[in-house]
Amino acid sequence: MSLHPTLAAVTDRIIERSKPTRRKYLDLMADEKDRGISRPRLSCGNFAHGFAASGEDKAAISTFNGPNIGIVTAYNDMLSAHQPYGRFPEQMKIFAREVGATAQVAGGVPAMCDGVTQGQAGMDLSLFSRDVIAMSTAVALSHGMFDAAALLGICDKIVPGLLIGALRFGHLPMLLVPGGPMPSGLPNKEKQRVRQLYAEGKVSKDELLRAESRSYHSPGTCTFYGTANSNQMMMELMGLHIPNAAFINPGTPLRQALTRAAVHRLADLAKSGERPLAQVVDEKAIVNAMAGLLATGGSTNHTIHLPAIARAAGIIIDWQDFEELSGAVPLLARVYPNGAKDVNDFQDAGGMAFVTYTLGREGLIHMDTVTAGAESMDDWVGNPELHGDELIWKPAEESADVDMLRPATEPFLADGGMRLVKGNLGRAVFKTSAVDSDRWLIEAPARCFSDQDAVLEAFKAGELDRDVTVIVRFQGPRANGMPELHKLTPTLGVLQDRGHRVALVTDGRMSGASGKVPAAIHVSPEALPDGPLARVRDGDIIRLDANTGTLEAVGVDLASRPAANSPPPPVGTGRELFALMRVTSNEAEQGASAMLAAMEIEQA
Template sequence: MALNPVIEKVTERIARRSERLRSDYLERIDRARDAGPARSHISCGNLAHAFAAAGDDKPVLKAMQRPNIGIVSAYNDMLSAHQPFDKFPGLIKLAAQSKGCTAQFAGGVPAMCDGVTQGQPGMELSLFSRDVIAQATAVALSHNTFDAAVMFGVCDKIVPGLIIGALAFGHLPVIMVPAGPMPSGLPNSEKARIRKLHAEGKASREDLLEAESQSYHAPGTCTFYGTANSNQMLMEVMGLHLPGAAFINPNTPLRDALTLAAGERACEITAEGEHYTPIGHTVDEKALVNAMVGLAATGGSTNHAIHLVAMARAAGLIVDWDDLDELSRATPLLARLYPNGQADVNHFHAAGGLALVIRELLSAGLLHPDIRCVHGGDLNAQAQEPGLDGDQLTWRDGARESLDTQIVRPVAEPFSKEGGIRLLKGNLGRAIVKISAVAPEHRRIEAPAKVFDSQDDLLEAFANDDLSGDFVAVIRGQGPGANGMPELHKLTPTLQVLQDRGQRVALLTDGRMSGASGSVLAAIHVVPEAVAGGAIGKIADGEPITIDADRGLISTALDDDTLAGRAAFVVDTERFHFGTGRELFGHARAAAGQAEQGGSILFDTPGERR
């Protein structure tokens, strides 16, 4: 199938826009490849430190004739998604030894959970944790004694952080190794029902906790299709997973077999062999376009409107929201997963899952097949599913048609002709909206603003019965430079209650809404953010706001001179910059780029968008 012309055009535009940065990046990583691992030329004292505790692997490391694999892990045993990683380093070491190679645990990275910090002060560290993870990954690999790396991570900021850090060592092959989703628990519709009842005061805290405990109940990733599971989809369509690795449950023989295979494959794709596959060449403009198409086709997380920009920049590529918008409008929506439907990722996987989605998108010319995947083939191999023949890991063709068309559909019969993410523009700036869960009748609103400086202020107004009539909730001062750009998912049940009562409501914010964005219209990630002088910080209560997702518009009837004459928003530093470690991140708030530049502290981004 010939490549869709929109896919081709956007890919060429990214390559053209990024030519200088990408050329410089590739030159740097190629020099690093030519220099080789430091253990081949560092001093004997340095080298002795590197394998002093290696036990039975010491002779192989000392001989310096076989590849050495670095392991970077986000393991902790508090978070369900990362608890299964406890045994993964041992499996990777066994796999390496089976190939006559070695593997060493290079380092750990922090792994915070937005599910735990949601609505709490700790959430204001969440976005910045991505760049801390990238830096921690760089520290882990900085000993420069590795020929390849395997990385264990699943959740929101963790996979993007690992990728950004790995791309700083772009001459190394890197395989991403997930843990898989927990088994299905309480149905999503029931969980949502109890959350709304609690928001209305009709269900007790004990009722709510019991429902949440039945939803999040075992080792593995949360099963709704938020950022964590969107991450795993991205790794598949970018060729950084072994085929079909994303949604195999933890603590199963197949999960362990895939982990062992990742360790074996890492030994085979180093610069010392015939199948050299450096991550800096795998993550190119084609892989990034595949990621944006996959995001649109599956109704994935809005957080990736930020993360993909930052990941691209780490590879010397410049991606912006025009690219994401254009690709989303050209891509049919093929999946309905919670919060865009009632199914979870286990149901999705059983109905055909990513293998079917990838095959369908390839058949329609909507994905680049010719990317450099870690398994050695092209993207067509990602349309396969893993299985076991006795103890032997095998791959077979995935489902050729949907086993449940309420969950996943072919390109010829999509849920929608276009994907779920759109760009909004107007005199209020630029923003992202996710419409895949928003009914058509709720995609446009013209109503007065109700302005708040935090989501807690809105919830207090709700508790005091101060949210009558139609309105646009403006939550300002929530961008990277103000308070670290927390998710505002705590608002979802309350806004849904108001909408269910018949009020027309929407959200406008320079913060994030999360991968669990729901059925209420939400214009998020507004740039410029309030503390950068953005118009969102100058709106007053009662002033008219228009959000039109179909036309791609966010605007106010106020004229430009009126907006320009108002003072910029000033954040309440005492409220938002101290406590729960926030005082340690003042440098990050000061250095953070705007959301459309990835909200990152790691790159010089001004002027690079065009």
């Protein structure tokens, strides 16, 4: 199947736009391969430190008897998705020995849980934890002891952070090694129902906790289709997993077999010197990730993370690219919060194997990309099964549940469900795939807040029981680290269910769980120091229209007004330690990264 013309045009534009920065990146990686730090270039003292505690692998590492794989792990046993990683390193060392290789834990990276910190002060650290993870990955790999690397991470900022850091070592082959989602618990619609009842004061906190505990109940990734599972989708379509390893439950023989296959594959790549990360993460791989995000209704957080990942590889993308692709890539999946069923149901229906197959047949992803996890993207059109000790991939050319997953020729929506809205308030993202089309246009008076808790207080006081555009500003990366504002979702949903025309406009984030309320998020420029959003006043009529791509304060001369006073910088819970990142961060459309902003200035 020939490539869809929109996909081809967007890819060509990204390639042309990125030529100077991509060339500079690839030259750096070539130089790192030729002259960078590696085992043969270490002094004897350096090298001895590197294998001193390697036990039975000590002789093999010290005599260069086979490749040495560095493991960068985001393990902790508080985060359910990462708890299974606790035993992975010892297993991976055994798997490496099977093929004449060795493995060492190169280092650990922090892994915070947005589910735990949601609505709390710790959420202000969440986005910039991605920069910390990237830098920690670089520290881990800087020792030069490794011929390849395995990246162990799943959740929201962790996969982007690992990948951004790893791309600084893109002369090495690398794979991400997933852990899989927890089995399904309390149905998501029931969890949502209890949350809304609690927001209305109709159920107790104990009842709410019981519902939440039945939903998030065991090791593994949360089963709704938010940022963590969108990460896994993207790694598949970028060729950075063993094919379709993403959504296999932890603690199963198949899960372990896929981890074993990843180690064996990395050993092969290290021996051959083929398919280094810099070659795999190219313009086509980035476009595949964007197309997959749109096709599956994935997290809006990736309109921040993908630009950051791309920039780390010298590739420049923007929200206009997302919107144009959205016009061509149809919505194929209805995974909660965009539907009733979860990622386990998605996998049972055919999962990423079917998504790859149907998008590939319609020319909606690049099937000719270089991959690390297999020989070509054609290997991603089957789901893995374990037959005895043998891994095989069963073709998934039909959906087993068309209420969950449909072919590209018969989609849920012809549009990928992500729009760029812009006007005198700036540029923002609107995720249409979760919102009924009769709510894509909201025109209502503004009510301005600088804190999500103030929104909840106004709701409880009955001040929002009307048509309203809720403005939550000073939530961008420079103001407070750009936290997610999930506490607002049940409350705004209640107002909408009462029949009101409600919208949210914010320079903060809402992720893949933003739900059914129309929202313009990641507004750029952000309110701090004096973005247009800071000049809106209560009562201004705000027009948010996903049909026309409009975000504006109607009939208002914003430039003539002073900016509203911003809240003081956040302190406590370690937030003051991130002050430098807040001050130096770039805009959301560029990736909302202090580290990448500083790197680009230095390299200019």
